[in-house]
Amino acid sequence: MVEGCLFCGIVEGSVPADKVYEDADAIAFTDINPQAPTHVLVIPRTHYVDLVELAEHPTAASTLAQAIAAVARELGLSDFRTVFNTGAEVGQSVFHVHAHVLAGRPMTWPPG
Ligand code: 5GP
Ligand code: ZN
Numbered sequence: 001m002v003e004g005c006l007f008c009g010i011v012e013g014s015v016p017a018d019k020v021y022e023d024a025d026a027i028a029f030t031d032i033n034p035q036a037p038t039h040v041l042v043i044p045r046t047h048y049v050d051l052v053e054l055a056e057h058p059t060a061a062s063t064l065a066q067a068i069a070a071v072a073r074e075l076g077l078s079d080f081r082t083v084f085n086t087g088a089e090v091g092q093s094v095f096h097v098h099a100h101v102l103a104g105r106p107m108t109w110p111p112g
């Protein structure tokens with residue numbers, strides 16, 4: 001747990017969240033400012049600042065990928081977009097790694 005980290009607060013339960021999935025290593029909850037009919041954030045319980053730091057821990061990275069797949073399965077998503085923002089310049093605002101899982105509307109490419 002990292003003091004002052006919003007998502008560590010959600011992991012430990014001091015910050016409320018609308019959880020849609022949890023397992024021993026990861027939790028998923030609805031984004032507070034959804035950008036699609038389904039917009040879920042999937043996070044490891046352990047604090048890593050971003051995807052680059054997560055990648056230094058291959059087991060944790062693999063486990064998070066499995067949690068994303070489990071969330072998609074449990075929510076019945078066949079088509080979904082997964083986004084990891086890495087760095088403030090591209091929009092990362094919470095520095096506890098999280099996968100955005102977005103679905104339920106047509107999406108364009110390239111993203112904005
Ligand atoms: P980032 O901008 O770091 O890629 O994504 C952070 C996401 O966290 C944003 O989409 C934002 O809406 C969401 N968020 C920020 N604060 C909260 C919160 O307190 N609860 C939930 N559920 N989502 C949050
Ligand atoms: Zn954290």
